[in-house]
Amino acid sequence: MKLIRNILSTIVVCGVLAGCTDLDETLYSSVGTQNYYHTALDVKRVVYRPFEHAYWTVTQFHTPQELTGDQLITPQRDGWWDDSGVWRMLQYHQYDQYAPYYTHIGGMWVAGFQGVGECNFVIEELARLNPNDFGLTRADFNNFTSQARALRAWFYIKLFDAFRNIPIWTDFSKSLPKDIKQAPPTETFRFIEKELLECLDPIEQKQSLGSQSNVQGRWTKAGVAALLVRLYLNAEAWIGEDRYDDCAKYAQRILDGEYGPYKVEDRWDAVFDWNNDTSDEMIFGFPSSGGYTYWAYQQETHWCTVPHNSNKYFGDIKCKAGTHNSQFACSPSYDLYGKLYNYELGMTVNKFRKYPDDCRMVKYRNLGNSRREGMFVYGYLEYQEGGKTKRLTATGQNYTIYIRDAVGLFHDLAPTQWPNNKESNLSTGDHNSGWHFAKYPFYADSDEGQLESDYAEIRLPEIIYSLAECKLREGEIDAAAKLLNTVRRRYYPEKNYSTVLYAPEGKAELDMDEMLDEWGREFLAEGRRRTDLIRFGKFSTGRWWDKNPDADDHYQIFPLTTQVLNTNSNLKQNPGY
Numbered sequence: 001m002k003l004i005r006n007i008l009s010t011i012v013v014c015g016v017l018a019g020c021t022d023l024d025e026t027l028y029s030s031v032g033t034q035n036y037y038h039t040a041l042d043v044k045r046v047v048y049r050p051f052e053h054a055y056w057t058v059t060q061f062h063t064p065q066e067l068t069g070d071q072l073i074t075p076q077r078d079g080w081w082d083d084s085g086v087w088r089m090l091q092y093h094q095y096d097q098y099a100p101y102y103t104h105i106g107g108m109w110v111a112g113f114q115g116v117g118e119c120n121f122v123i124e125e126l127a128r129l130n131p132n133d134f135g136l137t138r139a140d141f142n143n144f145t146s147q148a149r150a151l152r153a154w155f156y157i158k159l160f161d162a163f164r165n166i167p168i169w170t171d172f173s174k175s176l177p178k179d180i181k182q183a184p185p186t187e188t189f190r191f192i193e194k195e196l197l198e199c200l201d202p203i204e205q206k207q208s209l210g211s212q213s214n215v216q217g218r219w220t221k222a223g224v225a226a227l228l229v230r231l232y233l234n235a236e237a238w239i240g241e242d243r244y245d246d247c248a249k250y251a252q253r254i255l256d257g258e259y260g261p262y263k264v265e266d267r268w269d270a271v272f273d274w275n276n277d278t279s280d281e282m283i284f285g286f287p288s289s290g291g292y293t294y295w296a297y298q299q300e301t302h303w304c305t306v307p308h309n310s311n312k313y314f315g316d317i318k319c320k321a322g323t324h325n326s327q328f329a330c331s332p333s334y335d336l337y338g339k340l341y342n343y344e345l346g347m348t349v350n351k352f353r354k355y356p357d358d359c360r361m362v363k364y365r366n367l368g369n370s371r372r373e374g375m376f377v378y379g380y381l382e383y384q385e386g387g388k389t390k391r392l393t394a395t396g397q398n399y400t401i402y403i404r405d406a407v408g409l410f411h412d413l414a415p416t417q418w419p420n421n422k423e424s425n426l427s428t429g430d431h432n433s434g435w436h437f438a439k440y441p442f443y444a445d446s447d448e449g450q451l452e453s454d455y456a457e458i459r460l461p462e463i464i465y466s467l468a469e470c471k472l473r474e475g476e477i478d479a480a481a482k483l484l485n486t487v488r489r490r491y492y493p494e495k496n497y498s499t500v501l502y503a504p505e506g507k508a509e510l511d512m513d514e515m516l517d518e519w520g521r522e523f524l525a526e527g528r529r530r531t532d533l534i535r536f537g538k539f540s541t542g543r544w545w546d547k548n549p550d551a552d553d554h555y556q557i558f559p560l561t562t563q564v565l566n567t568n569s570n571l572k573q574n575p576g577y
Contacts (some may be wrong), residue, residue, distance in 0.1 A: 040134040046125060047144045050118035050151055051217060052293065055286035057111040058455060059299040061158050062527040064104050064558065067091055069529035070345040070544040071520055072328050075407050075429030078397055080308075081327060088426050091547055093540075093555040096577055106561035112159040113169065113176050119152035120172035139202070146203040150219040153195045153227055160188055160238065161531055164557045165574055181570045189239050192231060199224045206260035209280050216277045216285055216454060221259035223284040225250045226458045229466050237535045237556075244470045251467035254283075254460075262460045268360065268490050271456050272440045274370050274449025283458040290320065290451035297321045297451055300525065301440040304328050306377050307403070307431060308395045313381040315366060315444030321451055324442075328525065329434025330376075331545050334406040336422045344513070345533075346544030348524070349376070349405045349435050351517050355500040355508070358491050364438045370449030377436035378403045379415075394431035407433040407545075425546040437525055461487045461522055472515055478503070481510045484518060512536065552576065 037043060066072040067090040074087035081087065086104070089097055095105060123145055131141045159166050167180040168191050183191070205221040206212065232247035253259060263280045265271050271281040288294040294302075304327035311317050311324060333350035334340055341347055352358050362374035380402055381392040391400045399412040407424050410417075410432040421428070443450040468483040481502035492500045502510040516536045520529065533539035540550040554576025565571050 037129065037134070040136050043126075043129065043134055043136065043144070047122055047147060048217075050115055050122060050148065051286070053111075053115050053118055054151055054154065055293065055455065056295045057115055057155070057158070058286070058296055058457070058527065060104075060107045060111040061162070062296075062300045064090060064108060064162070065527045065530045066328070066525060068093060069533055069539075070542065070547070071331055071348045071524060071529050073331050073407070073426065073434060073545070074327050075329065075426050075433050077326060077429055077431050077433065078394065080431075082427070091426055093547075093550050095555060095559050105558045106563055108162050108558070109159070109560065109564050112155050112162075115155040116152055116159075116169055117172065117176065119148045119155065120170060122148040123152075123170075124172045142202040143204050146199040146224075147219050149195050150199045150203065150224050150227065153192050153199075156188070156192050156195075157227060157230060160185070160192065161234070162558050163560065163574065164238065165572070167571075176567070178568050179570055180568065182572060186239050186241075189231070189235065189241075193228070196224050196228050196231070206262070209261045209263065210278070212280055212282055213277045216282070217287040219284065222254050222262060223458060225254050225259050226283050226463060229254070229463055233466050233469070234531060234535055237531075244473055248467055248470040251463045251470070254463045255467065264460055264464070264487055264490070266490055269372065269375070269439075269441070271459055272453055274441065274443065274447075274452035276456065277454050281460045282454070282456055283460060283463070285454040285456050285458075287454050288452065294321055294451050296455045297440070297453075300328070300527070301453070301455070302442070305525070306436045306438060306442065307381070307392065307401060310377070310381060310392060312383045312385070312390075313377075313392055314442040315383075315446070316442055316450065318445050320445075326431065326436065329436055330405070332404075332406045332424070332434060334404070336406060336408045336418050336424050338406075338418050341545065343544050345538060345542045346547075348520070352521055354517075355492060355496075357493055357496055357500075360491060364442075366442070366444055366447070368444075368447070370441075370443055370447045372438075372441045372443070375437055375439060377438055378405070397431065399431075401431050403435060404432055405435050439525060456526075465519060465522060469515055469519075472510065472512065477510055480515075481505065484510070487522065488518075 067074060067087060073091060074081050076082040089095065090104070126141055126145050126148070129141075131138055164185050165182045166188060167176070168183045168188060169176060169180060199219070200221055203219055203221055203224055204215065206215050228250045229247050232243040232250070235241045235243035254262070261280070262283060265279060265281045270276065271279045276282060276285065277287065286296070288297065298321050302321045303323070303325050306324045307326045308324055311319055330348035331346040332341070333347040340350065352361055360375040363379060364372065364374040364377050366372050380400070382389055383392070384390070393400050402410070402415050404410065407429045408419050409421055409428060409430050410419055411430060413419060440453045441449065464483050464487055468480040471483070472480040482505060485501045485505050488501060489497070497506055499507050502508045516532065516538065519532050530539060533542065534556050539556055540553040543549055554574070557574055559574050559577040560571060565573065
């Protein structure tokens with residue numbers, strides 16, 4: 001957590017270095033880059049400034065990743081959350097209709113390349129400075145440069161995944177050059193790969209278990225190797241090259257401890273909890289701290305994952321990160337007759353129900369002293385007020401909320417009742433529609449750990465699951481199953497192992513469909529579902545709830561918005577748009 005204060009202090013010089021939202025920002029200060037640097041701390045502030053921007057961009061990429069997939073939805077709620085149909089556009093893959101001005105798609109491009117520009121600046125500044133002038137060593141500078149290159153590669157992976165046809169920009173200027181051209185996807189892939197491979201040697205390494213807080217918020221050898229795992233795992237989907245062997249190689253090196261020691265937490269929520277900067281499951285995380293920076297809290301992990309006005313249920317009455325707002329819910333498992341849907345995809349909660357006694361299925365509840373239980377928010381949300389037990393009501397509506405695993409106009413209906421209107425889609429929901437989720441805790445105002453959770457960008461289970469998928473694709477089913485079981489054990493009581501663990505350690509069967517479901521359970525709402533669906537060949541062809549298959553696969557990458565195209569006549573629209 002200490003690093004966050006250093007990162008945040010760099011905002012003071014944001015205009016000198018590169019604007020958070022405008023790379024063409026006018027310089028009003030007399031302090032320029034030639035006379036800014038006086039101490040080692042000045043250098044470090046410049047190096048870590050792009051990390052603050054990177055943390056902010058998580059929210060830009062999350063919504064297009066998740067709402068285009070099968071697990072999360074944004075139903076309208078008695079007039080809330082319709083917003084002229086933009087959420088339906090994402091759900092139904094109708095990007096063409098909103099592409100000219102749609103902020104979520106254009107926001108990925110702008111935020112990503114702003115980050116690339118900030119990293120370019122750091123790399124060039126370090127190249128002209130002398131480490132001896134600041135009591136630093138050449139090895140320190142090599143590590144700093146590798147930090148910036150690794151972060152730039154992280155930005156490029158995000159952009160590459162979203163748009164595929166993107167420019168390679170490595171020279172700093174105050175904005176993305178107006179005449180730059182898009183590189184072929186294979187060239188961009190090779191560029192990212194080369195950057196990461198060259199960062200591995202000079203970048204720092206975590207030294208021991210229990211020392212994660214010493215490197216939190218910085219790239220390490222394991223973090224860089226994890227980005228290579230991501231790159232190689234998706235190579236076939238991105239450029240048509242099978243690189244699963246390379247994916248498996250680097251995943252195995254991470255698991256063998258070659259790049260530092262890590263381990264899976266015994267408690268599933270430990271890596272999301274208020275003190276997760278100490279978690280050995282965390283490979284890379286963005287530091288958060290109450291009163292300083294908590295970007296993701298204000299969107300994906302706080303504002304938008306639970307019902308509006310649910311502060312009363314959680315006890316965070318002061319709304320330090322803003323009031324809650326119910327943008328994200330789980331895709332429903334039941335129709336409005338109370339019958340289970342029969343879709344291969346979606347049905348998010350039912351995928352968890354498949355294995356009994358999953359501890360994540362316990363209803364979310366704060367236990368006091370910065371502890372909680374459960375991951376889902378459903379049913380009545382009760383709280384104490386004036387010595388009485390009350391139930392949360394819908395904001396601006398005269399009905400009590402009872403959250404269901406279905407989408408419809410329930411209003412005041414009892415939990416066992418179903419509405420006469422059987423139309424269930426994104427346009428027909430209310431505040432009862434769709435289970436909510438809480439991966440990160442919503443602790444009460446009185447709890448020490450409120451707003452302290454770091455954002456878990458890369459967790460060790462991602463490496464385990466990537467290796468398992470590679471082995472499964474090679475027909476090594478038992479080896480894949482054993483890898484997955486090392487994580488899955490923590491979710492179920494030991495008495496259930498014989499039925500919930502994958503064979504040969506249990507009776508559950510593992511195949512590619514189950515592998516995709518398991519990716520969904522482990523990484524629900526962690527900003528990767530679209531990518532996983534594409535890799536498994538389900539994104540365009542699959543059907544879930546009210547989403548029909550696409551006419552073709554060009555929706556697997558997003559269009560360039562009109563604003564982006566208008567900045568540079570050399571940029572070409574992606575195929576199909």
